[in-house]
Amino acid sequence: MSRRAVTIAEVARHAGVAVSTVSYVLSGKRTISATTRQRVLDSVRVLGYHPNAGARALASKRANVIALVLPLRAGMHLPVLMQFATSVVTTARQYDHDVLLMTADEGPDGLRRVAASALVDGLVLMDVELDDQRVPLLRELAEPSVLIGFPADSAGLTCVDLDFARAGALCVDHLAELGHREIALLGAPAVVYERGTGFARRTREGFSAAVRAHGQTGAALPCEETFDEVFGEVKALFEPGSGMPGLSGLIVHNEAAVGHVLSALRVLGKRVPEDVSVVAICPDDVADRASPPLTSVLIPAGDVAHRAVELLMAKLDGREVPEATLLEPRLTVRESTAPRA
Amino acid sequence: MSRRAVTIAEVARHAGVAVSTVSYVLSGKRTISATTRQRVLDSVRVLGYHPNAGARALASKRANVIALVLPLRAGMHLPVLMQFATSVVTTARQYDHDVLLMTADEGPDGLRRVAASALVDGLVLMDVELDDQRVPLLRELAEPSVLIGFPADSAGLTCVDLDFARAGALCVDHLAELGHREIALLGAPAVVYERGTGFARRTREGFSAAVRAHGQTGAALPCEETFDEVFGEVKALFEPGSGMPGLSGLIVHNEAAVGHVLSALRVLGKRVPEDVSVVAICPDDVADRASPPLTSVLIPAGDVAHRAVELLMAKLDGREVPEATLLEPRLTVRESTAPRA
DNA sequence: CAGGATCGTCGAAGCGCTTCGACGTAAGGA
DNA sequence: TCCTTACGTCGAAGCGCTTCGACGATCCTG
Numbered sequence: 162m163s164r165r166a167v168t169i170a171e172v173a174r175h176a177g178v179a180v181s182t183v184s185y186v187l188s189g190k191r192t193i194s195a196t197t198r199q200r201v202l203d204s205v206r207v208l209g210y211h212p213n214a215g216a217r218a219l220a221s222k223r224a225n226v227i228a229l230v231l232p233l234r235a236g237m238h239l240p241v242l243m244q245f246a247t248s249v250v251t252t253a254r255q256y257d258h259d260v261l262l263m264t265a266d267e268g269p270d271g272l273r274r275v276a277a278s279a280l281v282d283g284l285v286l287m288d289v290e291l292d293d294q295r296v297p298l299l300r301e302l303a304e305p306s307v308l309i310g311f312p313a314d315s316a317g318l319t320c321v322d323l324d325f326a327r328a329g330a331l332c333v334d335h336l337a338e339l340g341h342r343e344i345a346l347l348g349a350p351a352v353v354y355e356r357g358t359g360f361a362r363r364t365r366e367g368f369s370a371a372v373r374a375h376g377q378t379g380a381a382l383p384c385e386e387t388f389d390e391v392f393g394e395v396k397a398l399f400e401p402g403s404g405m406p407g408l409s410g411l412i413v414h415n416e417a418a419v420g421h422v423l424s425a426l427r428v429l430g431k432r433v434p435e436d437v438s439v440v441a442i443c444p445d446d447v448a449d450r451a452s453p454p455l456t457s458v459l460i461p462a463g464d465v466a467h468r469a470v471e472l473l474m475a476k477l478d479g480r481e482v483p484e485a486t487l488l489e490p491r492l493t494v495r496e497s498t499a500p501r502a
Numbered sequence: 503m504s505r506r507a508v509t510i511a512e513v514a515r516h517a518g519v520a521v522s523t524v525s526y527v528l529s530g531k532r533t534i535s536a537t538t539r540q541r542v543l544d545s546v547r548v549l550g551y552h553p554n555a556g557a558r559a560l561a562s563k564r565a566n567v568i569a570l571v572l573p574l575r576a577g578m579h580l581p582v583l584m585q586f587a588t589s590v591v592t593t594a595r596q597y598d599h600d601v602l603l604m605t606a607d608e609g610p611d612g613l614r615r616v617a618a619s620a621l622v623d624g625l626v627l628m629d630v631e632l633d634d635q636r637v638p639l640l641r642e643l644a645e646p647s648v649l650i651g652f653p654a655d656s657a658g659l660t661c662v663d664l665d666f667a668r669a670g671a672l673c674v675d676h677l678a679e680l681g682h683r684e685i686a687l688l689g690a691p692a693v694v695y696e697r698g699t700g701f702a703r704r705t706r707e708g709f710s711a712a713v714r715a716h717g718q719t720g721a722a723l724p725c726e727e728t729f730d731e732v733f734g735e736v737k738a739l740f741e742p743g744s745g746m747p748g749l750s751g752l753i754v755h756n757e758a759a760v761g762h763v764l765s766a767l768r769v770l771g772k773r774v775p776e777d778v779s780v781v782a783i784c785p786d787d788v789a790d791r792a793s794p795p796l797t798s799v800l801i802p803a804g805d806v807a808h809r810a811v812e813l814l815m816a817k818l819d820g821r822e823v824p825e826a827t828l829l830e831p832r833l834t835v836r837e838s839t840a841p842r843a
Numbered sequence: 844c845a846g847g848a849t850c851g852t853c854g855a856a857g858c859g860c861t862t863c864g865a866c867g868t869a870a871g872g873a
Numbered sequence: 874t875c876c877t878t879a880c881g882t883c884g885a886a887g888c889g890c891t892t893c894g895a896c897g898a899t900c901c902t903g
Binding site for chain 1: 850851853
């Protein structure tokens with residue numbers, strides 16, 4: 162229970178060298194002869210030495226920890242968040258950093274606290290909103306940060322995200338190639354648009370622009386997440402008088418609703434893809450698990466997270482990084498889309 | 503950008519007291535006169551002082567950070583994990599601690615690393631498996647830990663979990679009261695049982711025991727997570743010759759499958775709850791969102807996490823804690839269950 | 844073969860905080 | 874009134890590490 166931790170002094174004594182020599186072996190910041198290095202390394206292993214994180218942070222002014230700030234409200238779907246978080250941790254570990262988990266409900270004060278106390282060297286913030294109150298703080302903070310998503314004014318910040326406008330357009334392009342003339346986008350719940358969440362709007366804009374470019378007819382609608390609401394909405398779309406008598410393509414950008422949409426179509430007797438082609442913007446596993454497996458544009462949570470951490474590490478090293486990074490979406494064709502009958 | 507951080511020495515100078523006095527004001531470990539205290543507190547506020555975490559950890563031998571270790575494979579469903587993680591963070595903050603996020607893929611070495619380096623004071627591990635390889639390490643670690651879930655041998659450890667056996671039994675009791683005589687449990691995918699994941703097995707055991715106690719007929723089956731597999735399985739259950747000609751109650755302990763099960767029943771023309779009563783073991787939001795809203799036993803991820811952190815804090819304070827904590831499940835009646843026709 | 848570079852190592856000075864013992868000073872007991 | 878006790882505060886000694894400057898020893902270069 163109470164074994165005292167091994168210190169660098171004990172390693173030095175065991176190896177017959179100075180404390181500073183051990184430090185230099187471990188950090189590689191000065192050249193050390195191969196024989197000495199080996200002796201030190203052996204002592205480290207034999208004694209089971211682990212440098213004390215606090216002492217290291219104090220002396221070096223680097224904690225080797227980054228903060229990951231989760232959104233308070235789940236604008237993004239929970240599983241994506243999770244995938245995101247694990248990817249941040251994994252990537253950070255590759256750079257020999259650990260991850261401190263924070264929730265957004267501590268607000269700006271929480272960020273200031275961890276930054277000012279030197280608990281963390283930098284920050285990754287997820288799911289930033291358009292008029293995020295933490296953004297001004299980030300600008301004045303000494304510690305570098307990377308945002309997932311784009312606030313209204315992203316000048317001077319480093320932001321990463323999937324290119325949702327392209328994602329929306331990609332879906333439209335795919336349906337256009339298959340000959341669909343009237344298509345609809347079922348997006349996030351209405352409240353998400355009202356909140357000004359960037360990704361939802363950008364998808365819709367990409368959708369609208371592409372529809373116009375192809376000369377199609379298109380409607381972009383919010384989409385709630387209970388079966389009954391989804392059913393009602395889908396039913397209305399196909400009703401005569403909906404304004405889209407020839408509707409044959411559906412784009413669903415709402416993970417929680419995608420299952421409900423398929424259920425609704427089944428109940429309405431619409432076959433996928435014979436009667437209606439469906440494209441989803443969602444993680445691959447959701448698309449794979451659906452029936453039929455959905456043609457989809459992947460939300461590459463892992464890649465976004467990976468890139469975000471890489472950018473943060475670059476900033477920590479004092480390197481210059483681009484302000485905006487948009488990840489190219491990729492469309493995977495599965496069994497839910499087909500040429501228009 | 504490069505404002506140096508305020509140190510305790512500057513606060514002391516500003517307030518006209520010794521460094522140690524500031525420290526005692528902040529920690530409350532010695533009595534300080536009200537006037538001095540106020541003067542120091544004012545200086546702290548004026549200067550915007552935040553104690554350096556590394557220095558504090560080094561001097562006090564307490565990092566005020568706990569580790570949260572996520573499972574590598576998502577045995578538990580992702581949204582629950584997420585809910586869990588946020589609850590751990592929130593609770594830890596109430597005790598003035600932060601949370602270091604780790605994934606299980608670093609394995610035992612990762613735990614040893616953060617513990618030996620004094621990065622964290624204690625550990626919370628999620629989704630522990632029956633023969634978890636990290637368990638022996640935890641026993642010999644100086645740092646206290648709390649596990650979510652039970653390994654095969656939990657002696658000497660502190661474990662918390664929902665009482666899944668009771669949860670399974672509760673579902674059966676409810677169906678029994680409604681007069682259902684033949685019922686089935688659709689559980690986790692087969693691979694989860696093979697892996698020896700505790701919660702899946704314990705639910706099944708609770709189910710079986712209760713079925714026996716009520717003199718019902720019951721079948722416990724694994725359940726995959728794609729629509730087609732679920733559909734096949736549900737269809738088979740209702741087929742003549744399945745051995746359950748009077749099947750009228752279904753218990754679903756699989757968040758990913760619960761939507762598919764309802765879809766399947768719709769397609770098979772089975773009405774819920776008129777023809778079949780369905781009880782789910784899942785978070786409330788999933789049950790609420792289903793159509794019809796599902797009678798369910800809640801997985802109180804937040805409560806479990808909260809309790810886990812409380813136990814860890816108690817151990818950090820040197821208090822004794824019970825080895826096993828089982829949280830009582832709660833069944834909420836919604837619209838998916840009804841008396842047998 | 845002398846002079847300057849270069850290499851490998853050491854010693855010591857912090858980093859910012861907590862905590863221990865000590866030292867007045869004011870309050871309580873005899 | 875004198876001695877004890879408690880209270881409030883201070884100074885200094887670390888905590889374990891990194892990093893700077895220094896110093897022999899070895900290596901070239903002319």
